[in-house]
Amino acid sequence: MRVLYFAWLRERIGKSSEELELPEEVDTPRALINWLRTLGPGYAAAFSDEKPVRCAIDQEFQPLDAPLGRPKEIGFFPPVTGG
């Protein structure tokens, strides 16, 4: 699965996207965040607090407790600030 990071999440993790094989028990974006935290200090820093973290599954905004399924991609980012 392709995992993408934006804004300060991208800066803290140090990359904008990567292909990851997820463990089977990862069934929501929140569970994915918990797993990502174990991958290294950059991830732990990016996801130290999940309150300001939003996500999109296959480019659709979804709550962190939405069923994850096995989408093509998931993006993590802070609340949007366009306009």
Next chain:
Amino acid sequence: MRLVAVQEEDFDAGALLARLGGEGTGGVASFTGIVRQVAGGGLKALRLEHYPGMTEKALERLADEAQTRWELTGCIIIHRVGRLEPGQNIVFAAAASAHRGDALAATAYLIDQLKTRAPFWKAEDMADGATHWVEAREADDETAAAWGQVPEDR
């Protein structure tokens, strides 16, 4: 006439407005967003990041919704990305209709929704070298939500 674009280049609001005129159109409304200097000065530039692919889909959806809610003869959304200095254009939303009410309401809808439902992020590069990500405003969420749900069909 419908146009949705995410681009680094500037846009010409006058030329875009001219494209919205035409038979059946009685009025054109628009909003041009400009990079504002922060209070006390010191903002060197904004950096606009977005989620390529998702952004275009989100903006197309907003245009669809506006065209569903109101009788429009045209609709434009353009959002710039990359490095933008104070005073430069950042966003353009416009709607054309037979009558002013639909054009004005649709324009307000587009810009209100765009602020909370399109994946853009702003970072501020300050003249003193500091850089920080702009935080989302709760008031923007409330303004967007005040429009209510989009009807299935009109």
